[in-house]
Amino acid sequence: MKRISILFSALLSLLALAQSPKETAEAALKATFGEWAGRTYRGLDRLVYYTPEGKEEQALRARTYLDVSRCRLRLEIAPEGAETPAVLVYTQERQFLRLPEGREAPLDDRLFLELLFAWQTGFTGAAFGYDEVAPLGKVALPDGEAEAYRVVRRAHACLPKGVLEAKPYEGKVYLRGGKVVGEGFFSPIVGAETLSLYRDFREERGVRYPLKGEGYVWQGDRWVLFARQETLEAQVNVALPEDLFR
Secondary structure (H helix, E strand, O other): OHHHHHHHHHHHHHHHHHOOHHHHHHHHHHHHHEOOOOOEEEEEEEEEEEOOOOOEEEEEEEEEEEEOOOOEEEEEEEEOOOOOOEEEEEOOOOEEEEOOOOOEEEOOHHHHHHHHHHOOOHHHHOOOOOOEEEEEEEEEEOOEEEEEEEEEEOOOOOOOOOOOOOOOEEEEEEEEOOEEEEEEEEEOOOOEEEEEEEEEEEEEOOEEEEEEEEEEEEEOOEEEEEEEEEEEEEEEOOOOOHHHHO
């Protein structure tokens, strides 16, 4: 019986080795985040931004309303203590930024592309497969080593109506122990490579999301911390009124 167990373990190891890079990366997405297709999400986060020297620069509160399958997002963000937030709304019909004084403005090209790329990461990205995956080997992250993969998605599932194409998503996904520990891409807004690390996952209704995260930007020859995120409230599969996205 012991020999059979050893042979079975060896067979599982061989099967794991036989996976293609694409299968490995997509399996890690599902193992980390679960199946988010058809889900909705509502959350409140505290975001702290840092100077390149590591000093706390600004703290914000961000409330997120997200309908994954219908490509709808509402983000309310304001400095801690402020009463009126700026509101970003993205649907396939409308995309705009409403400033605290009430004025609406369209999304500029960089913010538009940043949103499309951000949609391809984290638990929203887990709803989509990759078109290309290439292994890059082990790399050093701020929290230790990880296996890195270059990933590409040529199409965007959440393009606005009337927009036929946009720049393909090209990024990196970082795995450790068969799970995603971080993702990154070249940020149109920052103008540099960025990295998001995920920590302290919570499971709810069969899906998972990180309660804490860190954001880094590549400067010179190293990753420099620029933001920390902590989820204060979160709910999955909640009803989201239509008025939120208008």
